[in-house]
Amino acid sequence: MDKNDSTVFKAARDPNGLSYGAAAVECSVSGKFFHHLPFARVIGDAVLRSELEAKADSHSIALTYPLSFLSTFAESLQSRPSIRGSFSGLTSKRSAPLSKSIVVRYTDNGIFIPGYIRRRTANTNEVVIRRVCPPPLGVDSEANGNRLSQSQVPTLLLPIRETGGSGDTSDDSDQDSVTQLGIQEHTDSPSVGRHSLDHERKKRLNQTGLKVDGWRQVLDVNGRGSSALTASRAGYEALVFVHGYNCPLTYGIGRLGQLLSLGEFPPYIKPFVFSWPSSTTMGYFTAKSVGCSDNVAKDLQQFITDLHKAGFRRVHVLVHSMGARIVLSALRKGYFDGVFAEREVLDDVEHSVASTSDSRTRLKSKVSVRYRDSILGMGSSRLQESFVNYEDPSQRIQLATFTLLNPDADLDIFLEEDYWTLSKYCPHITVYADGHDGALFWSEVMGRKASLGRHPRTLVYPPTKEVLDVDVIDTTSLDVNIHSIRHNFFNLNRMLVDDLYDVVVLGRRAREREGRLSSRWTFADDGSENGEVYTFLCAPSYVVNK
Template identity: 20%
Template sequence: MLMRFGVVDDQDDPIITLLNDKSLTLSEADFFKQFKSTNAVKSGDVLLFVHGFNVKFEDAVKRAAQVSYDINPDLQPVVFSWPSIGDPLKYNRDFGRALDSIDDFEKFMLKLAASTQGKRIHILAHSMGSKVVIPALGKLYSSHSKLLDKKLGNIILAAPDFPRETFILKYKAAFSKFGRATIYMSSEDKALRVSSSTYLADREMLGFSGSDGFFFPGIDSVDITHAGGVDDLLGHSKYGSSARVLVDMHDMIGSNLRANKRKGFIVVPPYKYFFLQP
């Protein structure tokens, strides 16, 4: 069963949906009651997926289910869905909607953490989803660091559409202290090339590895440029289309290993920057 919590445009209350053979809209209390029930019988941890730009709800659910199953069928997938318009020409409007969802994600994380029963929450944020996750976790670390240390597993930022300079100035310290953060980046990510020049006056994005600013102590910086990927013409969705990246996430989550302990990497000195081999 895949569970989805999200903010829907033009509604004051979040819509909460359970997906199995059909969709059900539940109250928040019933959602977490059902989550606890499912969490109690699932043997694996929780994988919380936050989608990116131009992703409709149905597509986010399909991707979360696919990635979760490919990483480990025992994981309990949960989707936090922010209200993307689902139009490739509406980048700026999606940008605003992602920012408007930060507080909702922060509140949801606290409730989700309180509902897990001895299991960790692994977060996978793709693309513009990082604009929701990074600021929210930064705020939570300053106010609930003990809870995060206890409940959070791995934080995976896949092709993060987030200004690198802003991350360094405001959030690098918090994410370094987590000790379990990974950034998947690529020098051939065409989508991030466009977003960096369209909206933010050529500010380089965190998921683009085309500079020397990729190393952050305490954070695994993994270049997946040559990791392959099926039907990924933009080079922006390797986290879900590359078998090699999926295997790496399996090793990361299943064995709780940092990149320097996992297989298949070339380490680039002196930065300890990791290239994932095909």
């Protein structure tokens, strides 16, 4: 029942259930950072999911309304230097701008490129990527074989989506829906009117970037049936941010928008914010009670299910502060059983732990699990697409990465329960912890329990001394763009933003990010080594050359 830009002390969930909406975020990314930015603007009013579902027909889904804005956002961000997207022309057929970077991944079925659809004639084991750019001035043009003069500036024709008479743009055909880019000269011929010249110039755009032979980039995710299939075939990935307590909706949206813009995340990753009733500053225990309730867990479950229906097959979850407690509570209660795809188990090892009827002890009795994606040669989470069939609608959505940012979650419960439930679904778990986090200090005082986000140490399961497969990143040494409380800086600190890009986009584990992270060994009470903790390779801000 919170408003978009404020929260209420007596936190309460809307009895009508989930609402979906869309927002635009304006951010500073370099130079002068303006005090009023990031600024989030909710577009229209949120619509109840029950109303969206009632209006949906056989060719649409409940997420049609918010998804219709995403292709416009993606095109706006990619079309520089001016913003060319328009929220009024949602039905217009737009083509994807050229990408500046392309992610190529390995799968059991061949090569896969997120954000692109492979034509049936393309080779699954070989990809040709070409650089597209205007030829330099004074150099022979391959398009017409003539030498260009200084006044004849070569431009690339803006890609235009080809549509048939019916206006159907189904992405199931083998035909490339984007025309080839061709070199065209400006002409000073008197036969061409001034008005015609201006009109043609508006259609042209100097584009540089990368083009993949036999593949086409797509941005259409407007929620129709064919678009859901397109989203799955193109490997669209959802990035879901779950904010902490005392966080209004627009504030959470602004932080995620700042992260995406500062990190220049690729357009095939679609951003979402799951906002829950987070109460006010003095309502800590109220927020914890409402956020961990079954109603909120069911809403989160429904939201992930709607993402699957929209064609998403991979989801990345970022949880900050108490948002970690909300999601882990839902996982622990089993709300995602049958929703997330489970990892394939190779074998497991029984341990001699006292067995009782308590559910926590049952988890302890079988803890050492080897998964298929963790065997030698498959340890990198960048290879996890090997068991994802993007075109199979029955394929469950995969929890690709789970990142905990200064999590306000009980350390002991995470070691004993939450990790084992989470690792059943997710092969790539990362914890960013800060030993000087002021907010989590008071959380520990009030809750009288150690907080996961305030103890940057190797996570070890006490009964068996087993080191958990979690990348622990110690952010205590970072001191740039960080508030004195040191609890909320993941979207502003340059080192952390780049690291999150590597986690989400490239799927790199901490051991693969040696150019940014340095590992240090931690030791148990008996002096034995028990694992690694990673810190950032950066000098403190007060260290300067004199």
